[in-house]
Amino acid sequence: MTDENLTTDPARPAQRMRAGSLSLTFTPWIVGGILLVLMPFIFTSNSALTIMNQMWITVIFALAYNMLLGQGGMLSFGHAVYAGVGGFACMHIMNASDFFSSLPLPVLPVFGGLFGMGLALIVGSFSTRNAGTVFAMISLGVGELIAACSVIIVAFFGGEEGISGDRTYAMPFFGNEFLQQIDVYYLTSFWVLLSAALMYLWSRTPVGRMANAVRDNPERAEFLGYSARWVRFYSFVASGFFAGVAGGLFAINYEILTEENLNTTSSGVILLVTFLGGVGFFFGPIIGAVAFTLLQTVLSLQTELWAFYAGTLFVATVMFFPGGLAGLMMMHVPAFRLGKANHLIVPYIKTLIPGFIGILGLCALVEMTFHFRHAATGDNEMTLFWTTFDSHTILPWIIAIAVTAIGLGIARATAPALKEAWNEANTAGGAA
Amino acid sequence: MELILVNIIDGLVTGLLLFMLSAGLTLIFSMMGVLNFAHASFYMLGAYFAYQISIALGFWMGLLIAPLIVGVLGAGVERYGLRRVHQYGHVPELIFTFGLALLIEELVQFIWGKNQMPYSVPEILNFTAFSIAGNSIPAYKIFMIFTSVAIFIGLLYILTKTRVGMIIQAALSYPRTVEALGHNVPLIFMGVFGVGTALAGVAGVIAGPVLGTFPGMAFVLGSIVFVTIVIGGLGSLWGALVASLLIGWITTFAKSYNIQMSDILNGIGISTPENLSENVFRDLWTVTSPQIADILPYILMVLILIFRPAGLFGKRHS
Numbered sequence: 049m050t051d052e053n054l055t056t057d058p059a060r061p062a063q064r065m066r067a068g069s070l071s072l073t074f075t076p077w078i079v080g081g082i083l084l085v086l087m088p089f090i091f092t093s094n095s096a097l098t099i100m101n102q103m104w105i106t107v108i109f110a111l112a113y114n115m116l117l118g119q120g121g122m123l124s125f126g127h128a129v130y131a132g133v134g135g136f137a138c139m140h141i142m143n144a145s146d147f148f149s150s151l152p153l154p155v156l157p158v159f160g161g162l163f164g165m166g167l168a169l170i171v172g173s174f175s176t177r178n179a180g181t182v183f184a185m186i187s188l189g190v191g192e193l194i195a196a197c198s199v200i201i202v203a204f205f206g207g208e209e210g211i212s213g214d215r216t217y218a219m220p221f222f223g224n225e226f227l228q229q230i231d232v233y234y235l236t237s238f239w240v241l242l243s244a245a246l247m248y249l250w251s252r253t254p255v256g257r258m259a260n261a262v263r264d265n266p267e268r269a270e271f272l273g274y275s276a277r278w279v280r281f282y283s284f285v286a287s288g289f290f291a292g293v294a295g296g297l298f299a300i301n302y303e304i305l306t307e308e309n310l311n312t313t314s315s316g317v318i319l320l321v322t323f324l325g326g327v328g329f330f331f332g333p334i335i336g337a338v339a340f341t342l343l344q345t346v347l348s349l350q351t352e353l354w355a356f357y358a359g360t361l362f363v364a365t366v367m368f369f370p371g372g373l374a375g376l377m378m379m380h381v382p383a384f385r386l387g388k389a390n391h392l393i394v395p396y397i398k399t400l401i402p403g404f405i406g407i408l409g410l411c412a413l414v415e416m417t418f419h420f421r422h423a424a425t426g427d428n429e430m431t432l433f434w435t436t437f438d439s440h441t442i443l444p445w446i447i448a449i450a451v452t453a454i455g456l457g458i459a460r461a462t463a464p465a466l467k468e469a470w471n472e473a474n475t476a477g478g479a480a
Numbered sequence: 481m482e483l484i485l486v487n488i489i490d491g492l493v494t495g496l497l498l499f500m501l502s503a504g505l506t507l508i509f510s511m512m513g514v515l516n517f518a519h520a521s522f523y524m525l526g527a528y529f530a531y532q533i534s535i536a537l538g539f540w541m542g543l544l545i546a547p548l549i550v551g552v553l554g555a556g557v558e559r560y561g562l563r564r565v566h567q568y569g570h571v572p573e574l575i576f577t578f579g580l581a582l583l584i585e586e587l588v589q590f591i592w593g594k595n596q597m598p599y600s601v602p603e604i605l606n607f608t609a610f611s612i613a614g615n616s617i618p619a620y621k622i623f624m625i626f627t628s629v630a631i632f633i634g635l636l637y638i639l640t641k642t643r644v645g646m647i648i649q650a651a652l653s654y655p656r657t658v659e660a661l662g663h664n665v666p667l668i669f670m671g672v673f674g675v676g677t678a679l680a681g682v683a684g685v686i687a688g689p690v691l692g693t694f695p696g697m698a699f700v701l702g703s704i705v706f707v708t709i710v711i712g713g714l715g716s717l718w719g720a721l722v723a724s725l726l727i728g729w730i731t732t733f734a735k736s737y738n739i740q741m742s743d744i745l746n747g748i749g750i751s752t753p754e755n756l757s758e759n760v761f762r763d764l765w766t767v768t769s770p771q772i773a774d775i776l777p778y779i780l781m782v783l784i785l786i787f788r789p790a791g792l793f794g795k796r797h798s
Contacts, residue, residue: 123571123574180571181574182710182714182785184574185515186782188703189778190782193778200763200771203763319578320579356583356589356590359579366565370565418590
């Protein structure tokens with residue numbers, strides 16, 4: 049699937065969307081902008097605002113990451129350092145009270161971006177010589193190096209406890225001092241829209257286009273007279289800028305940065321987010337960031353094992369749906385064009401709902417096993433799916449196993465019918 | 481002088497341990513062109529399996545059985561995971577192994593919990609072999625050195641002197657031709673992947689009691705192993721050996737000798753600034769070598785990549 053998605057073939061419907069003209073794509077931006085404005089009126093609580101802020105920051109970061117992975121074919125294992133360094137730089141600006149008091153807060157992420165870009169300039173000068181494995185290794189090494197430095201260079205990174213600041217010391221922006229979460233929300237929303245638009249426009253520029261060419265066939269691009277290395281370098285630097293913007297927004301939102309913002313775990317998370325969303329399409333990382341943040345906040349409240357589920361989901365995505373969520377969505381475009389998408393609804397319901405119930409049953413088994421092994425002795429009660437029961441009795445296990453077996457069994461039995469319907473819906477002609 | 485000897489032995493232990501991991505990793509890389517991110521996770525699995533087996537059957541059975549299980553698991557991962565992802569290209573392969581590393585760590589936490597396991601050195605090896613000027617060298621370290629050297633010699637013998645080794649070497653360079661000659665190349669790939677991960681498993685079994693058996697152990701060693709094979713040159717077995725020993729010794733010596741940056745800077749004629757706590761470079765002045773011992777391999781790697789991108793023993797490639 050990825051192979052098909054990664055090659056630019058205007059004859060394919062799914063590709064035409066990507067290579068389309070600007071006029072076609074104004075609508076999503078306007079809809080997106082209106083949604084951004086309206087969201088706080090729908091979800092009014094403070095925690096919802098916090099989650100949304102985190103979501104938009106992840107969106108910017110994931111889009112910046114996808115400039116490398118999806119558009120440039122460069123796999124980075126240490127991209128968190130660019131966001132982190134941008135964030136740390138913003139923190140220092142916040143603490144430089146003279147300068148900060150003459151600076152409106154909404155401008156601050158620009159500085160984060162500039163510092164992220166500066167670091168990317170230095171690292172990119174030697175890391176973009178190669179794509180693929182060598183680039184991945186260098187990014188990992190540099191990432192680890194800078195993350196490890198954060199404990200040593202206390203003056204800049206603040207050591208173990210990190211550094212903190214206060215955003216309200218900035219010059220009031222039209223009388224607004226950003227005391228409340230809602231103010232920060234609109235600042236973040238403004239930046240997410242701006243950065244996403246800029247990154248989209250970047251992907252339409254000749255450099256952005258050449259990045260795709262270099263990703264697919266560096267040798268041929270070289271023969272056409274483009275230096276693959278410079279094209280990679282430009283993508284890398286631009287990506288560093290937007291990662292730095294994300295870091296700056298993080299600094300404004302949380303007012304503290306620590307070593308955690310730099311380490312390999314955060315770099316891994318952004319890879320996970322981007323790949324889950326789908327690297328083949330521009331909007332993939334946006335879906336990924338929204339889905340992942342929701343998954344993270346909702347699941348981590350429900351279960352200790354959320355990282356385990358996220359990891360499983362990630363590996364399953366790589367193995368079975370390398371196009372990610374966006375790829376899955378775009379797979380349906382041909383069926384819609386043929387006007388046969390409605391043929392898929394019934395088979396989908398027949399297969400996916402039992403499959404989903406079966407997977408929930410599997411999760412219940414996993415949770416029960418975990419509880420059985422790790423709960424304190426005597427603590428036999430556990431609550432799962434709003435029911436409380438004793439995990440040391442046999443009945444819940446029988447129920448869970450039965451639900452899993454029946455659910456997955458039905459899904460398995462109806463899968464051939466779904467496949468047939470899928471083929472039918474994607475074939476032109478016939479009874480529509 | 482005596483301290484130097486002790487450090488050489490310590491560095492040798494670390495280096496050979498690294499080599500057991502990097503040897504498998506570099507074999508797999510030169511064969512399939514895929515860097516196995518989950519390699520250190522198999523090392524961790526080796527330690528955990530050995531711990532579990534050692535409770536029931538003792539340390540030696542653990543040493544025997546755990547690598548076998550790890551090897552079978554590794555072969556399974558190649559057969560049912562990597563081979564499937566292979567069609568999508570190298571980057572998804574790398575992402576797959578990365579995801580696998582995450583998943584294995586979560587799985588280990590799921591089964592064994594987050595705490596360190598009480599996996600310890602067997603009684604029979606728990607004595608002081610000899611001592612150098614008051615520094616006792618435990619017998620287990622000597623055992624580790626001999627085990628790794630024996631494995632290295634065995635590997636070298638199999639690869640260069642036996643028929644199987646010849647076929648593997650041929651499959652490394654000309655897989656198509658070897659296939660045309662009637663050998664089952666996918667099976668060879670699976671076998672090499674299995675053996676490589678089994679080697680990582682052995683390293684885990686013998687390192688677990690010394691370095692600790694905890695869910696973060698793969699992460700601690702994992703990135704150093706990558707650094708090792710990048711420094712040695714991707715795909716070069718000798719390079720992996722040299723780089724492993726180099727890193728082992730560098731980190732050991734940096735940790736045991738407290739060299740201070742201010743001494744070096746004073747030595748080359750830069751005097752310490754007056755009010756150090758106000759200075760922007762204050763951290764540079766107070767840095768000591770034990771502090772930076774763990775990041776020295778990364779610095780070395782970045783330098784190597786800048787000045788000799790193919791690594792110490794690597795062949796130049798496009």
